[in-house]
Amino acid sequence: FQRLYNSNFPGVRSQHSATASQGDKYTRPAVKTEIPGPKSKVRQYRPRAIMCNTGALSFFCDFEQSKGNYLVDADENVLLDCFQQISSLPLGYNNQELLDLCKNDHFQATLLNRPALGTFPGLGFPQLVEDSLLRVPPPGLNQVITMACGSCSNENAYKAIFMWYMKKKRGQEMPVLDDLAYETCMKNQVPGSPKLSILSFDGAFHGRTLGTLSTTHSKPIHKLDIPAFDWPIAPFPRLKYPLEVHESENAAEEARCLEIVEDLINEWNTKAPVAGIVIEPIQAEGGDNHASCEFFRKLRDIALKYDIAFQVDEVQTGMAITGKWWAHEHWGLETPPDIVSFAKKMFVGGFYFSDAIRWNMGYRIYNTWMGEPSKLHFLKKTIEIVNSQNLVNQAQLTGDYLMKGLKELESAYPALLNSSRGQGLFCATSISGDGARDKVSKDLLNQGVLVGSCGNESIRFRPSLLFSPAHVDIVLDKLNVALNNV
């Protein structure tokens, strides 16, 4: 295997490396112990305090020593972090401008006096929303609401869809006075609590609360033993990669899935009509599954045809990582989605929505905290940084460079590595063979490169937006070693 990616990145490369150096304190990974190391292990076995998650716990972090793309663990191992707290830190660790913001008196007052945001917002809040969330709305969506996490964002988006659907059905915002709906809803009974559904896809992940979990179909560990709504589930296209090589069979697979979507809408019409469709632009937790832009355009058309809502869940794909601010901007939709939900790198959860979805009564969609306005200060500053440093474009270029390298590694390890796929920096690759993925993943970690895993045999890259070709070189180098070790 010949490493080529050190010398042939397009002209912007040196600029990108400089950007990365500004953010980073470290220039390369440095591993002192096995990971998790002794200090992580000591902490792991403290009683009670790990909140029942020892099974999910990787290691403990020293956040004060971490910087930019490099995460330092409790044992002083310096790791190039390509996972960024499950894709939730857009600018890596301890960004200086965000740290400076933490020292600001106004920021601290916003943080400490956390309001009941829907009822007693701070006087600067409308402008703050304009300067943050409304700087980057998905095309065509003018409305926005915040929530505390991704699951709550999708739960409330579904509620907005149900409310919109019923408003449409009865031709007015609320039922007439004395309608049976008022009384029955208090008892969870029809017609006040209608039998409606959200159509989701095999392999989807939209959250773990009871409503969103009914649309999540990634792994049994997430769902087992939890009651669920009986809602329709369509197959998500199982495409062959590289997409450009398998165009016609992939198109057939997508057509099959779309046909089933329509069948399900018709089938559910008699038991729990489909009020909305929810989909991720790239199924993340489910295995980094892609579909073509045409698939999504046709799906949007189906929603229009049946007059049901079309929600794009951009909790993981949002905020520039795919090379556009919102991943669905790649699709070239003629009609925008009705709802786009977000969380993770946006610092706060919530969703954008169309004027048609907008509800007009207070307390219909509500929560004591409704997210947290201090997070919008982080978002506002981050948007400024992303724009001024052209990081959306950098995500695309660096992602292309990573994909090129992954495909070269595929050629070198054809029996092992396959199906490299990505959009911008949102990349994944699959490693075949029993336990091979976990072995490579662990080997990478012990070489100082932290990646995520998804599906049964994929590793996923969710680096910060400051990830540069220099970081890609390190990753590919270590991955080459890890593949060689299998």
Place this chain on the structure above:
Amino acid sequence: FQRLYNSNFPGVRSQHSATASQGDKYTRPAVKTEIPGPKSKVRQYRPRAIMCNTGALSFFCDFEQSKGNYLVDADENVLLDCFQQISSLPLGYNNQELLDLCKNDHFQATLLNRPALGTFPGLGFPQLVEDSLLRVPPPGLNQVITMACGSCSNENAYKAIFMWYMKKKRGQEMPVLDDLAYETCMKNQVPGSPKLSILSFDGAFHGRTLGTLSTTHSKPIHKLDIPAFDWPIAPFPRLKYPLEVHESENAAEEARCLEIVEDLINEWNTKAPVAGIVIEPIQAEGGDNHASCEFFRKLRDIALKYDIAFQVDEVQTGMAITGKWWAHEHWGLETPPDIVSFAKKMFVGGFYFSDAIRWNMGYRIYNTWMGEPSKLHFLKKTIEIVNSQNLVNQAQLTGDYLMKGLKELESAYPALLNSSRGQGLFCATSISGDGARDKVSKDLLNQGVLVGSCGNESIRFRPSLLFSPAHVDIVLDKLNVALNNV
């Protein structure tokens, strides 16, 4: 009506007033404009930026000018805040020790580098949990997990209950390999997604996400148009106040409700067995409805009799406001609850649970953020303050003083004011007559006293733990004026 409450508070009074003065910058309300004033109104009508909540919006706040028990609004009105952001600020506004904490480097690193807490916690996290949440566990509960808001806390508590129930039923943590449960849960079908239920009460409020909303029965505006699980709903006792005067009829009412609880458990056994009971110690949103300690003890016994979980939702009652850290400590339970959920004044959501409820597989209960560790720094400091200033006891004494004053007002306005009820500072009173409650509430606001409302005719007091007899005097004085004006 003779005001008596200015001169007869027990001996600790001057001490309490001094405490309040330390926290407050203002000594009395000062109202310059009608509320909401012109500056609140200007902001209210900015397009898009109020997040669809104009119907729930009261006014805009100037948090930087607010201090202790006094909230300053956008029009520079100084309000004595007896609602504290829907009961979510334990020490009022801009507490100096918490502000100092915001300036601390370690705090800022914890805040900015928000981790995926279940997988990559900070190295100080176990100790931080010990020093905050595990300093104040409900008696008998050793385990704790954090979540981002109250709704998510209850959603995940219900999941823990379902998992515990199924573990019990099959006699082991997970189904055997190849069990049908693994495959069916991915499709939302039995046996993997079992038909189980949570029993809740009329008038309850446990959240607004689809699972918790199925246990919320406060107002139609919360529930209308949203699909719900068909779960059993028992009547919550409708008691007559004062409780000590109506003992025998109240006891009969409670016996009636408990009998229906058992009937429902038996009835649901064939369609969706009850895995747990959830109840608030005082129904808050539903109208500040109390029940006797004996009622709760008997309810706990019923849960034991049928071997189902008993969850106490202390999202609003928790953290000292009732005169004990947890309201259910008043009950004298022989067997602790299985789960106690919290949020609001605890700064972060989550729930405590028993060793029996504890699950042992990673990712069973999980979320990317799982709350936020920086909030535990606020909690840790607040616990220190509450303990060193003896604020739990102060909540009891000041609450007793408030109740005494409310009952004196009842005597002065017998046709108007009734059913004053409370536990510590967690107090409410009812105002009879069409629209009278809203009129009094608005009058109080325009005199500079902010209270909450609940149910159809109640106002509720949810002041900070620094609320003192001197503040009570102001409230009673203004309430007297408002009642006079009706």
